[in-house]
Amino acid sequence: MNKQALAADADTAAKPRVGRSVGVLVSGQAAAQIITLAAAPILTRLYAPQDFGAVAVFAGLLAFFGVVACLRYDLSINLPASDRDAENLVVLCLLCVASTTALCALGVLLFGDSLVLALNWSIDASALWLLPFGVASAGLYTVIERWMVRMQYFAQLAQTRLLRSLIANLVQLGGYGFGVLALMGGTVIGHGTGGLFYAIREIRRRGGGNIKLVRIVALARRYKDFPLYSTWTAIFNVAGVHLVPLIFSALFGAAVVGHFAFALRMVSAPITLIGAAIGSVFFAQAPAARRAGRLPEAAEALRRKLANAGIPALVLLICAGPDLFAAVFGERWRMAGNYARWMAPWIYFQFQFSPLSCLPDVMEQQKMELTAQFSTFAIRLATLAMCYGFSVPADSSIAVFSVVSAFAYLGMLTLFMSRVGIGLRAMVAHDARRILVFCAWALPSILLFSGELDWRSLVSAVYFLALSAFWMRRTLRATRPGTGQA
Numbered sequence: 001m002n003k004q005a006l007a008a009d010a011d012t013a014a015k016p017r018v019g020r021s022v023g024v025l026v027s028g029q030a031a032a033q034i035i036t037l038a039a040a041p042i043l044t045r046l047y048a049p050q051d052f053g054a055v056a057v058f059a060g061l062l063a064f065f066g067v068v069a070c071l072r073y074d075l076s077i078n079l080p081a082s083d084r085d086a087e088n089l090v091v092l093c094l095l096c097v098a099s100t101t102a103l104c105a106l107g108v109l110l111f112g113d114s115l116v117l118a119l120n121w122s123i124d125a126s127a128l129w130l131l132p133f134g135v136a137s138a139g140l141y142t143v144i145e146r147w148m149v150r151m152q153y154f155a156q157l158a159q160t161r162l163l164r165s166l167i168a169n170l171v172q173l174g175g176y177g178f179g180v181l182a183l184m185g186g187t188v189i190g191h192g193t194g195g196l197f198y199a200i201r202e203i204r205r206r207g208g209g210n211i212k213l214v215r216i217v218a219l220a221r222r223y224k225d226f227p228l229y230s231t232w233t234a235i236f237n238v239a240g241v242h243l244v245p246l247i248f249s250a251l252f253g254a255a256v257v258g259h260f261a262f263a264l265r266m267v268s269a270p271i272t273l274i275g276a277a278i279g280s281v282f283f284a285q286a287p288a289a290r291r292a293g294r295l296p297e298a299a300e301a302l303r304r305k306l307a308n309a310g311i312p313a314l315v316l317l318i319c320a321g322p323d324l325f326a327a328v329f330g331e332r333w334r335m336a337g338n339y340a341r342w343m344a345p346w347i348y349f350q351f352q353f354s355p356l357s358c359l360p361d362v363m364e365q366q367k368m369e370l371t372a373q374f375s376t377f378a379i380r381l382a383t384l385a386m387c388y389g390f391s392v393p394a395d396s397s398i399a400v401f402s403v404v405s406a407f408a409y410l411g412m413l414t415l416f417m418s419r420v421g422i423g424l425r426a427m428v429a430h431d432a433r434r435i436l437v438f439c440a441w442a443l444p445s446i447l448l449f450s451g452e453l454d455w456r457s458l459v460s461a462v463y464f465l466a467l468s469a470f471w472m473r474r475t476l477r478a479t480r481p482g483t484g485q486a
């Protein structure tokens with residue numbers, strides 16, 4: 001049997017494994033998302049938009065520290081051929097988490113009161129001490145997640161994510177009497193429990209006999225490009241999203257931030273849950289695909305499936321975002337639905353980009369990734385500065401920022417895909433064609449929808465849900481053999 005035949009057989013055997021891995025993770029993430037979405041209508045009736053605004057500021061600060069907690073060495077855990085080297089990288093990451101946590105605690109001690117005043121933050125400064133605990137729990141969970149991806153423990157990874165979502169929502173619901181502290185604490189406790197449970201079990205099973213200080217230092221030097229370049233890349237990426245609530249809090253107050261942050265949280269749920277699951281599997285398989293010369297086919301097949309899967313949500317939010325939010329979360333959240341309508345194209349492109357954002361790491365092109373993320377951050381920051389300079393109202397500022405963000409994510413997606421040989425024209429042609437097909441099928445639902453709770457809207461909703469289920473079923477089918485097309 002020749003080499004081509006052997007490669008084809010290996011590729012055919014790998015596809016079911018990838019499909020099963022995606023299925024396991026998506027099933028776990030779907031369960032986690034159901035918990036989150038089921039809790040959201042209750043939380044919006046227990047907490048005011050101002051409370052969600054205060055939590056959004058906390059989440060922004062946590063994101064800044066949390067994304068660099070490991071100095072991005074966590075991205076290297078999947079790269080060495082030897083599990084022994086990977087174990088030493090895990091320890092290196094944990095040392096980085098400990099250092100980052102200590103620096104965060106020092107910052108809270110020295111600048112906590114000043115930070116609360118500068119951000120117009122409606123919390124007591126003592127609540128900021130949740131931040132170092134949040135950094136530690138988020139960093140631990142990131143390390144454990146990367147290790148499980150490397151070992152392809154996808155079932156366990158799905159379990160930990162489900163556990164994280166369950167505990168976070170239980171704390172937020174059960175701790176209602178503690179006010180905004182329960183919303184903040186739920187995220188911290190959820191991350192910590194999800195990571196610690198598995199970390200203890202893995203340490204007991206593997207021990208620490210392979211851990212050597214000299215090897216840790218050598219690996220830190222080997223993968224130094226991750227802290228040198230990917231750290232800044234991650235900061236710019238996080239700043240592009242989480243800097244906005246901080247700025248809006250200082251300029252417009254907690255209520256505007258609450259509506260914006262809640263809308264972003266709801267429409268971003270597929271990215272943080274399902275998109276993260278698919279991205280984890282792709283990152284585990286991409287290095288092998290690159291070595292076999294199959295990376296362009298794998299990347300475009302995944303992008304097309306993500307593009308197809310995001311179309312129902314894109315159409316739904318644009319056509320009925322405000323009415324949907326008012327019906328599900330309460331009338332006082334209609335403004336969040338207006339924001340979600342503007343965010344829909346942004347989230348559609350981010351949904352495609354997020355799982356594929358590992359491509360520069362797979363190809364070891366961190367400098368290119370840094371340049372792209374910095375450019376995106378600069379454009380979005382300049383947009384906010386212009387809105388402030390021209391005294392643009394809050395609602396219009398959010399609309400402009402959302403449109404610019406959509407083009408920014410499309411630009412980064414185009415750049416990353418071009419590095420594996422996939423051009424913008426092919427991507428736009430595919431996406432536009434599929435959007436038109438779905439809109440044609442959804443036209444009866446769009447025409448029937450009245451915006452009121454009547455029989456027309458009920459029939460419209462039933463038809464749209466059935467169409468979306470049918471569409472997703474087709475989207476999640478296995479890639480057609482030999483074509484690489486989704």
